[in-house]
Amino acid sequence: MDYRSTLVSFALASSGLLFAQPQLDLTSNGPVPQASPYAVTSYTTSAPAEFIGPGTAGADQLYGFWMLPWTGNHDRFFVAPSVTPTSSSFPGATVLSTNGGQDTSFYKVDANGVELLGLRGSLEGVAPYTNGLLELKLPCTFGTTWTDSYAGTYMVSGFGVNRSGTINGIADGYGDIQLPAQVLSNVLRVFVRKVQLDLSQFVNATRTYDSYYYYQEGLPFPVMKTSVDSVVIGTGSPTVTYTAEWLYGPAPEVGLDEVSINDIQFTPYPNPTNGRVDLQLGSTEVRAVEVFTATGQLVRADRLRANANGAGSVDLSGLPAGVYQVRITDMEGRTGDRRVVLN
Secondary structure (H helix, E strand, O other): OOEEEEEOHHHHHHOOHHHOOOEEOHHHHOOOOOOOOEEEEEEEEOOHHHOOOOOOOEEEEEEEOOOOOOOEEEEEEEEOHHHOHHHHHOOOOOEEEEOOOOOEEEEEEEOOEEEEEEEEEOOOEEEEEEEEEEEEEOOEEOOEEEEEEEEEEEEEOOEEEEEEEEEEEEEEEEEEEEEOOEEEEEEEEEEEEEEEEEEOOOOEEEEEEEEEEEEEOOOOOOOEEEEEEEEEEOOOOOEEEEEEEEOOOOOOOOOHHHOOOOOOOOEEEOOOEOOEEEEEOOOOOEEEEEEEEOOOOEEEEEOOOOOOOOEEEEEOOOOOOEEEEEEEEEOOOOEEEEEEEEO
């Protein structure tokens, strides 16, 4: 395995940014076998307009994924290599990540980071890498970068396929993240680009993964992952899939795919808030604003009219911290709902 790690440390340290950032290390974030699985909720689409972007690089960011719809959920397991005889093909593996057996990744986790030694998949069968792939450099904090290459061979229908690829990673941001059912502080965003080439005597395939991982100290798996997966077979056109996976449950009842063009569109800001929320309403003439708890209880109702700049506001001060639904009703009876987090 050949990789190099650099820290964009001089510029960041001189600005004082490195002292309050999350840091991933082997003790708190290194994957190890666990007795229980962890549940993952997912959303997959082939339409880029239906997907939420990863947010902005930099310090003290707010990553908003609270409106993601969901298309499924599943359990993932971190188990010991001894659970399967296949592990003999992956000497050095310390933990397996699996969805229950159909697809399994074999990792060596040590002070250098999380290295993929190969996999057992529905396409590749058993595919050990002759040169492993560093998926996460440890320790990792804002500004950490790494580069690695990998290679291996697997069989499809009795024919050999040579796989090679490169990976580039950078921890490019940190801040708060709004998941569909949870708000978390002090998460580190890690961007990974993996470019992979499979060569055989019949067909070649190029695959590019652009993935953003959002990690919290103390958890061995990301709280959120978004991926853009592009596959080109031979000289054909790319097939692109957009995927998000996250912890802590499904999306709210109103998802991106459920918003009607007849609904009122408005943006609450700031979100999360400590009390006052400004509502960008455009030219909407508003009859009322209502605030509901996460269980649907009405806790505030007021009349509201946009000012000359198309903005109104609602004050959540005095309410317990938590997640609320703000509903706007216009003069024609149309409504719009947005989720707001009160700190």
